[in-house]
Amino acid sequence: MSDRPGGESVAVTRTGTGADPGTDLQIIESLARGELRVAARLISRIESGDPAILPLLAALHARGGKTPLIGITGPPGAGKSTLVDQLIFRYRQQGKRVAVLAVDPSSPFSGGAILGDRIRMNRHSADEDVFIRSMAARGRLGGLAIAAGDALLVLDAMGWDVILIETVGVGQSEIDILRHAHTVVIVQTPAGGDAVQALKAGVLEVGDIFVVNKADAAGADRTVSQLREALSFRSDAQEPESWHAPVLKTQAVEGLGIDELVLSIAAQAEFWRSHPQQRATRRRLQTRLLLIDQIAETLHQRQQAGDRQQRFEQLLDEVLARRCDLHTAASRLLDHAMK
């Protein structure tokens, strides 16, 4: 059992610290002091899937959960990077220290997020109170949301005032990653209504704030009203005590509409503070979906580590012998797990 990834983390939670508590505690203290190089090295280890980091992550998780996490997503070309850049400047004006995790679920070869990053890195490189880090998909797509969550634990331990999570695209991978965010901002551009048409139902459901960027382009008002109409069909649209996602217009390049976006993000955070039950319901749903992802990810890690467990292999035998189909095998395993 000891050679299984994840095994160590069980021990950690029991003892409260890792196998080498001195080292893990030293790392945690370095993070609390804001040592960027320590954070960058940890995130690289998370990206590469180093299982030895699990005890530390468990310790960070136990201490974490304090920093507001704001997720920002939208299709390539929507102006997300510029919008994030503007948000950084506003938060810096408020004296807030800002970290950005830019996650690119597309191919590691696309370089999209990384390019945008470098530009912003240069712009903020003199500012020690801004930290921008990108993550790319290295292994399984499903694992990226988990890895992003682990990287957020590292950032959370550093005492930033706000953490922005930027993802490229509006697909399932982005929705998965946004499960970590307390406030989800979806960025769109005017596109004659096509953008709204193409928005996956899942994206409409998870957004807390919708932004139509490049609002000086033709069709902006139409996109806004179409988004509002689409949102009126959301499952929570009729509930009086739920947050009703606003649709804002911005021109990120000119810095227009950013103040309204900052206010809207603050209002959303205030809504969670004043509606603890709704907040708990949302966190529970997000965490339930993350735990499902994590179960699949842990199964994949065990499979790759050559870890074979009897009950799973027996069910596999049944499927291969066609005495049991995949649906039934999974149900049986889960029924047993839940007992």
Added chain:
Amino acid sequence: MSDRPGGESVAVTRTGTGADPGTDLQIIESLARGELRVAARLISRIESGDPAILPLLAALHARGGKTPLIGITGPPGAGKSTLVDQLIFRYRQQGKRVAVLAVDPSSPFSGGAILGDRIRMNRHSADEDVFIRSMAARGRLGGLAIAAGDALLVLDAMGWDVILIETVGVGQSEIDILRHAHTVVIVQTPAGGDAVQALKAGVLEVGDIFVVNKADAAGADRTVSQLREALSFRSDAQEPESWHAPVLKTQAVEGLGIDELVLSIAAQAEFWRSHPQQRATRRRLQTRLLLIDQIAETLHQRQQAGDRQQRFEQLLDEVLARRCDLHTAASRLLDHAMK
């Protein structure tokens, strides 16, 4: 328990037929008679995620596994559809009856596979021994590989001589779907080596036959030799008793190289027949990964159906209270499941 998706399928496997065996048996007989409309309706129900179909799928699984499944994937524009078209003609010349399942893991709004389908539909519409059906991503991406497997059970029950599974792209979703195939064909085009560079390691590992299509374009020979070099680093490349994936050149539009591809597919099938142990190892690995996907999918289905199970909810409480991190929670649940 009875309102949980998947619950019914357990009962089916125990009794050998569904709650209404007459109806399920009638459907199975209709499929065996080759009734295309029955098959098309079932695949639509699979696409829409109808849980009432699970007992029938369990019965089909118990009876299935006889038809050769050939997976074909490659990036958009590689000429996959034309290649599949040519394969259909060769198999028809051999008197074989052919079914094609075209799966598009990209947005349901892209219409890529569906457009290609319509063209081919017209071309083969007079031929009752060819059936082409497309499937698009409706819900979660992870669920598409499972849904494709269910659709393949339906086709498998119809007595086709060969089933082609065509997927668009070369990402993780395609790799997941190809786990159903007995023989995996990866289609590339000459692209000055960039195509090989961009090939995900996972794609190189799962391919049984590599095809450089549009072989009259500049750089074809270089692409072939680069692919061969990349394949020489494959984990099984040095094993004398393993299948060594050939790299073929085709010009699908002109019908050149197709005979060699057909022969290579047959040789690969013959390799499996003469190497039952290697075949069993491969099927076991593929099915293990499918079972992991299925577990995640079943967890998602239960979550969406509002099915709450005590142990899972207790672990969720622990995570939300930060007494346990996601990795540890997943490990605990799986350790209990495997006991």
